[in-house]
Amino acid sequence: MTTYVIRRLLLALPVLLGIMTAVFVLLQLIPGDPAVALAGEKASVEQVERIREEFGLNRPLPVQYAYFLKSAFTLEFGDSLRTHQPVAGELRQFFGATIELSVAALIIALIIGIPAGVVAATHRSTALDYGTMIVALIGISTPVFWAGIVLIYILSFRLGLFPIGGIIGTGIKLDRITSAYVVDSLLTANWAALRSSLHHLILPAFVLSTIPMAIIARLTRSSMLEVLGQDYLRTARAKGLEDRLVVTRHALKNALIPIVTAIGLQFGGLLSGAFLTETVFGRPGLGRYVVAGIGARDYPVIQGTVLIVAVGFVLINLLVDVAYAAIDPRIHYT
Amino acid sequence: MAIDTNAQTTRAATGQGGHILSPSVPSAIEPTLHGAGRTSAGLWLDAGRRLVHDPAAMVGLIVIALLVLVALVAPAIVPHPPNDQSFRIKLEPPGATHLLGTDEFGRDVLSRVLIGTRVALGVGIFPVLIALIIGVTLGLAAGYYGRGVDQVIMRLIDVLLAFPWLLLAIGIMAVLGPGINNVVIAVAIVYIPAFARIVRGSVLSIKEKEYVEAARAMGQPDSVIIVKHVLANAWAPIIVLSTLSIGQAIIYAAGLSFIGLGTQPPNADWGVMLSSGREYLRDAPWLGFFPGFAILITVLAFNLFGDGLRDALDPRLR
Numbered sequence: 001m002t003t004y005v006i007r008r009l010l011l012a013l014p015v016l017l018g019i020m021t022a023v024f025v026l027l028q029l030i031p032g033d034p035a036v037a038l039a040g041e042k043a044s045v046e047q048v049e050r051i052r053e054e055f056g057l058n059r060p061l062p063v064q065y066a067y068f069l070k071s072a073f074t075l076e077f078g079d080s081l082r083t084h085q086p087v088a089g090e091l092r093q094f095f096g097a098t099i100e101l102s103v104a105a106l107i108i109a110l111i112i113g114i115p116a117g118v119v120a121a122t123h124r125s126t127a128l129d130y131g132t133m134i135v136a137l138i139g140i141s142t143p144v145f146w147a148g149i150v151l152i153y154i155l156s157f158r159l160g161l162f163p164i165g166g167i168i169g170t171g172i173k174l175d176r177i178t179s180a181y182v183v184d185s186l187l188t189a190n191w192a193a194l195r196s197s198l199h200h201l202i203l204p205a206f207v208l209s210t211i212p213m214a215i216i217a218r219l220t221r222s223s224m225l226e227v228l229g230q231d232y233l234r235t236a237r238a239k240g241l242e243d244r245l246v247v248t249r250h251a252l253k254n255a256l257i258p259i260v261t262a263i264g265l266q267f268g269g270l271l272s273g274a275f276l277t278e279t280v281f282g283r284p285g286l287g288r289y290v291v292a293g294i295g296a297r298d299y300p301v302i303q304g305t306v307l308i309v310a311v312g313f314v315l316i317n318l319l320v321d322v323a324y325a326a327i328d329p330r331i332h333y334t
Numbered sequence: 335m336a337i338d339t340n341a342q343t344t345r346a347a348t349g350q351g352g353h354i355l356s357p358s359v360p361s362a363i364e365p366t367l368h369g370a371g372r373t374s375a376g377l378w379l380d381a382g383r384r385l386v387h388d389p390a391a392m393v394g395l396i397v398i399a400l401l402v403l404v405a406l407v408a409p410a411i412v413p414h415p416p417n418d419q420s421f422r423i424k425l426e427p428p429g430a431t432h433l434l435g436t437d438e439f440g441r442d443v444l445s446r447v448l449i450g451t452r453v454a455l456g457v458g459i460f461p462v463l464i465a466l467i468i469g470v471t472l473g474l475a476a477g478y479y480g481r482g483v484d485q486v487i488m489r490l491i492d493v494l495l496a497f498p499w500l501l502l503a504i505g506i507m508a509v510l511g512p513g514i515n516n517v518v519i520a521v522a523i524v525y526i527p528a529f530a531r532i533v534r535g536s537v538l539s540i541k542e543k544e545y546v547e548a549a550r551a552m553g554q555p556d557s558v559i560i561v562k563h564v565l566a567n568a569w570a571p572i573i574v575l576s577t578l579s580i581g582q583a584i585i586y587a588a589g590l591s592f593i594g595l596g597t598q599p600p601n602a603d604w605g606v607m608l609s610s611g612r613e614y615l616r617d618a619p620w621l622g623f624f625p626g627f628a629i630l631i632t633v634l635a636f637n638l639f640g641d642g643l644r645d646a647l648d649p650r651l652r
Contacts, residue, residue, distance in 0.1 A: 014489060015489075015492050015493060015496055016496075018489060018490075018492065018493035018496070019493055019496050019497070021493075022493050022497075023505070026505050026506075026508070026509055029509040030508055030509050031509070031511070137634065137637055137638065137641070138630070138634060140637060141581060141585075141630055141633040141634040141637050142630050142633075143585045143588055143589065143592075143608075143626065143629050143630070143633075145588075145589065145592050145608060145612075145626075146608060146622070146626030146627075146629060146630065149608065149611060149612055149615060149622045149623075149626065150622075150623065150626070152615060153615055153619045153622075153623075157615065157616055157619075267498075268497075268498040268499065269498070269499065271498040271500075271501070272498045272499050272500030272501065272589075273500075275500050275501075275593075276500070276589050276592065276593070279592070279593055280612060287500075290501070290504060291504070291593050291594075294504060294507070294508050294595070295594070297508075302505070302508055305501075306497070306501055306504075306505055309497075309498060309501050310496050310497050310498075310501065313496060313497070313498055314496050
């Protein structure tokens, strides 16, 4: 197992290097002089030159590339051009909020998606099956930003059930530890903050969960159908096991394996969706951060966010691969 | 009947022996073999017959046909000029003169939704076409030549796949600048890996077949073998992936427009309309509702048709 993890980590290295190279090339290609952008529109020629010297922008490209790699490994992305705060610190602050939203969405997707898929599979070709699959298809076809707008209008504006946006109620004090609001509330046993942050989290998390939920439901259904036809299930039934037990203990357990892979693959879509969801709900997070960064040509912000998210994405997929190997005894970790 | 129309998943899963459009699909449709001296009409005819008897797919196809029609004749059928502003009638609710209401500049929402069909179909179809051409070429090269070529191409694809789609698109848009043409390029690049991986998978299994070996033994050049024997037998999954990707590409492009990177004002685009709908949500909910609903219907139609196409071309998956 350890060998497998080490081997997978080593295999991820070229991809990580590729990501960094791609981001470096991307930054080189962005039109405009970064020195001017860093110094600001009103800077004098001398100031621009000083910036160029300070950031090594007048050095040959290979040297700049080496500097870039160093900044990537040490997570020193410099200061944001807009807020003049260190990008690394801002990223840490927003990272937790985005991950919290994504994980909450994934949990909702699993809690609803898996049972829906099981019900559809065990009631194959009935109205229940067709209904579930139609809802799933609609779920896949709905843009998250529209689902967000519609639900905000109905549930927040009309019915007043949820806040219309934000991440926690104003006036609620919360000591920050991890940058994830719900987690921090739990860690500091701050129940008012917990209630408020959960209240702010539920609607965006549900909106974000719709697409992965639909995909998980469809996958669970087809995976269950495949498993339900296996001999060992007939055996389980033949020996008089209750139907419910056959489905949960024998069928679902085996059908879950491809679903674990799907979860890892969902994360890229989930993060992208989270960026849009944050925009719709006005939640501070990586998405709003990078979108604002692009608008302002904030190079350090773009570089930092793209790198952190891509690297995080590779690591999540790595984790899923390892989990996959751990739950499926047929996979050898060599 | 399987599984998934989400391109993000398709993107990645196809390369990992995934469950979506597995590389083994072509083996189910071997009767199309040109090299074996049979005509391919049989396969496509069979598939067509199955498709016609799939009501869901037919509903999808009819809606797509209607949308194409609307896109073609939109300028002639819009009740009001879509870019005409009039502050006297801004944010009017749906009514007799403006069936779907007016926006914050007094522009007719129905007219803008109708004319927006053109952008929507464009940003759905063109990126997928571009990705298809580039991705299929890369996949053919990687799968057919193997070794070094395969290594280089697939590592590049791995890097592209390492970025969540929106981040990749945002990065590309940062270089190219905002605008709908650049959205097309960005979304196309997002889709290249899916096509490259699915084609590579098909090619790997097809190139081991006897008819390819026979063609090689007869001294046919690589280019002829690739086009006539390999590509001709790899079309089915490519077509299915294309159809399913169009719907997703429309959502992606709308997402980029929604955050302000796509179509620039004053042109009508469903994503941009949704964005202003978000701003005026409390007072003018129709502003965001209708363009979003139009996206849903369009994407749903492509997904219905794509699902049907997959079932028709690969009956084993039913």
